[in-house]
Amino acid sequence: MANNLFGQYRYKNTLIHKLDPRTKILLLIFVSIFLFILKSYSSFVLISSFIIFLVIISKIKLTNILRNLRPFLFFFIFIFLMYFLFSRNELHKGIITIWRFTLLIITASILTFSTTTSQLVDAIEKLFAPLKLFRISPRNIAVMVSATIRFIPLLFSEAGKIRDAQKSRGANLKKVKHITGFTNALIRKTFDKASNLADAMESRCYRDYNHSHFNELKIGIKDCASALFTVLILGGALWIKI
Amino acid sequence: MIKLTNVFFLYNEKPVLANISCSIKEGNSVAIIGHNGSGKTTLIKHLNGLLIPTKGEVIVDGLNTKHNDWEIKQKIGFVFQNPEDQLINSIVGEDVAFGLENLGLPSNEIKKKVKDILNKLNISHLAKENVNNLSFGQKQLVALAGILVMNPKYIVFDEPTSVLDPRNKGNIKRIMSKLNKEGTTIILVTQNLEDISGFVKRVIVLNQGKIVFNDKKEKLNKAILKKADLYGE
Numbered sequence: 167m168a169n170n171l172f173g174q175y176r177y178k179n180t181l182i183h184k185l186d187p188r189t190k191i192l193l194l195i196f197v198s199i200f201l202f203i204l205k206s207y208s209s210f211v212l213i214s215s216f217i218i219f220l221v222i223i224s225k226i227k228l229t230n231i232l233r234n235l236r237p238f239l240f241f242f243i244f245i246f247l248m249y250f251l252f253s254r255n256e257l258h259k260g261i262i263t264i265w266r267f268t269l270l271i272i273t274a275s276i277l278t279f280s281t282t283t284s285q286l287v288d289a290i291e292k293l294f295a296p297l298k299l300f301r302i303s304p305r306n307i308a309v310m311v312s313a314t315i316r317f318i319p320l321l322f323s324e325a326g327k328i329r330d331a332q333k334s335r336g337a338n339l340k341k342v343k344h345i346t347g348f349t350n351a352l353i354r355k356t357f358d359k360a361s362n363l364a365d366a367m368e369s370r371c372y373r374d375y376n377h378s379h380f381n382e383l384k385i386g387i388k389d390c391a392s393a394l395f396t397v398l399i400l401g402g403a404l405w406i407k408i
Numbered sequence: 409m410i411k412l413t414n415v416f417f418l419y420n421e422k423p424v425l426a427n428i429s430c431s432i433k434e435g436n437s438v439a440i441i442g443h444n445g446s447g448k449t450t451l452i453k454h455l456n457g458l459l460i461p462t463k464g465e466v467i468v469d470g471l472n473t474k475h476n477d478w479e480i481k482q483k484i485g486f487v488f489q490n491p492e493d494q495l496i497n498s499i500v501g502e503d504v505a506f507g508l509e510n511l512g513l514p515s516n517e518i519k520k521k522v523k524d525i526l527n528k529l530n531i532s533h534l535a536k537e538n539v540n541n542l543s544f545g546q547k548q549l550v551a552l553a554g555i556l557v558m559n560p561k562y563i564v565f566d567e568p569t570s571v572l573d574p575r576n577k578g579n580i581k582r583i584m585s586k587l588n589k590e591g592t593t594i595i596l597v598t599q600n601l602e603d604i605s606g607f608v609k610r611v612i613v614l615n616q617g618k619i620v621f622n623d624k625k626e627k628l629n630k631a632i633l634k635k636a637d638l639y640g641e
Contacts, residue, residue, distance in 0.1 A: 283499065284502035320540075363494070363496065365453070365486075367496060369458065369481055369485070370510060370554065371478060372510050376512050378509050378515060380515065380518050
């Protein structure tokens with residue numbers, strides 16, 4: 167599951183893939199805010215059409231989108247049942263809520279499918295640049311995010327190995343005593359991995375100043391046009407009816 | 409040249425390295441061998457300033473690791489035992505570029521160097537792959553590419569073949585040998601005596617944090633290996 171949620175970038179030669187990651191992050195934030203402002207079916211239909219258009223032009227497979235939505239299915243059913251059982255006269259609100267979260271997940275999926283971790287990290291670093299005023303290094307924050315994304319699948323795999331090793335020695339992971347043993351082993355492994363990673367980073371001359379970027383970020387005409395187009399669609403949705 | 413003079417390293421007040429003095433000349437190929445816990449990894453971590461000696465000094469091309477660790481890290485590449493632990497970015501090309509970014513090279517130069525090194529190691533087809541989807545052998549090559557791209561003068565390999573299958577083991581050995589022929593100093597840490605066959609010219613044997621042998625490979629004998637607990641019956 168971790169591999170599905172993180173590091174799911176797939177290289178495709180599309181406009182969405184070529185956009186500056188900062189544009190994509192800011193537009194994702196912008197769309198998310200609008201999804202929470204809008205409340206009517208008609209505006210949701212317009213935004214949904216726009217997001218489906220984005221999925222099509224970014225050439226993301228429908229199966230990948232559905233795979234990202236699957237973990238939230240229980241959550242959606244829960245919301246629907248709550249409205250259905252306790253607030254049936256406001257059922258449309260429940261439908262809008264589920265619709266909203268579905269669109270949010272799809273929009274976030276477009277970002278993660280079309281943007282590499284390093285591009286995301288570079289964008290975060292640039293967007294957090296004002297933090298330098300408070301002597302906080304944006305590079306350190308960006309690398310922390312990158313390392314976390316990179317290591318989550320690894321930690322899942324380590325957790326699987328520890329669980330198997332403990333089960334093979336008769337551990338029952340429903341018992342608190344055995345859960346403690348499992349957790350201790352996982353924490354120890356995590357610290358080991360963090361220490362090794364720190365050594366590897368240091369060995370490759372890591373520093374949070376005077377560094378360059380593999381991907382040079384540039385806001386171009388495509389970014390401006392995409393931002394304008396998104397703003398027009400969102401404005402249209404707002405104009406139709408909140 | 410790398411020169412260690414009377415190096416002591418204490419961990420929890422226990423000596424892990426005791427009075428280590430040796431030197432490694434440019435272009436040489438040296439194997440550091442010893443049983444588990446003999447101090448091999450601690451010793452090599454001193455070479456590029458990852459660890460600083462409690463007493464004594466490590467000098468690399470005239471630079472002291474106590475004061476010039478960043479400059480020294482550019483000279484000494486470090487390939488760790490487990491490639492999983494040293495891949496920092498999720499995409500192969502971007503991970504290989506990590507060191508060059510830290511050196512502050514321009515983006516177009518980084519891209520050219522990354523492309524060249526991936527071609528050299530015959531893994532250019534992996535450039536846009538997610539590292540989590542690679543085999544262990546491929547991960548080891550990507551980790552090596554991330555070091556080679558920085559063009560270090562010395563490369564330390566910390567038991568690089570211990571977790572590889574025979575085919576990948578052979579591949580890494582061939583690469584080490586080729587690099588040495590091209591002039592790179594290779595420092596190989598291993599506890600497997602098979603690994604020192606071939607290109608290795610000199611052997612340093614460690615036992616309980618002390619050097620018990622430091623000479624040409626041909627002079628290594630059974631008695632020394634027994635003394636270092638490296639000779640199985």
